[in-house]
Amino acid sequence: MNMLALTIILPLIGFVLLAFSRGRWSENLSATIGVGSVGLAALVTAFVGMDFFANGKQAFSQPLWTWMSVGNFNIGFNLVLDGLSLTMLSVVTGVGFLIHMFASWYMRGEEGYS
Known part of the structure; x- marks a missing residue:
């Protein structure tokens, strides 16, 4: 059950990485980190x-x-x-993952996206 902490730590790591990159990375890398961190948290929730x-x-x-x-x-x-x-936990991580996927598609090409 130590994986339970990963549901909090993974999105937090994604936030810290994206907050300190501030436009230095490409849109694809930023979207991958944002969506990936929340998606991994949802996957860990399924395993938990x-x-x-x-x-x-x-x-x-x-x-x-x-x-x-x-x-x-x-x-x-x-x-x-x-x-x-x-x-x-399942609702929050599942819906959060879907929101991140939609937002990464919707905001692509906008100024300040990455």
Whole structure:
């Protein structure tokens, strides 16, 4: 289930690469990085979903760090996967991928696209 973090990390890497390139790369490379990062996140979501159902639909929680700790009261930052979060993750990454594909086609040739 460590692949769950990739659904967040892959689009973030794509954002950082595109934000710092600022027109230095070709339109094709920019579109490939943008669409590819979100597409890979959608693909990883599909693999995480298959793993979730193969393991008997067990809820999964991966603690990342403790945000706040006061006495015995701790507020942690966790990645949690259950049926509802998997559904939302699938919708967000799937629709996000389709939006990126459409936007890369629609904006092609516009000034400042890459």
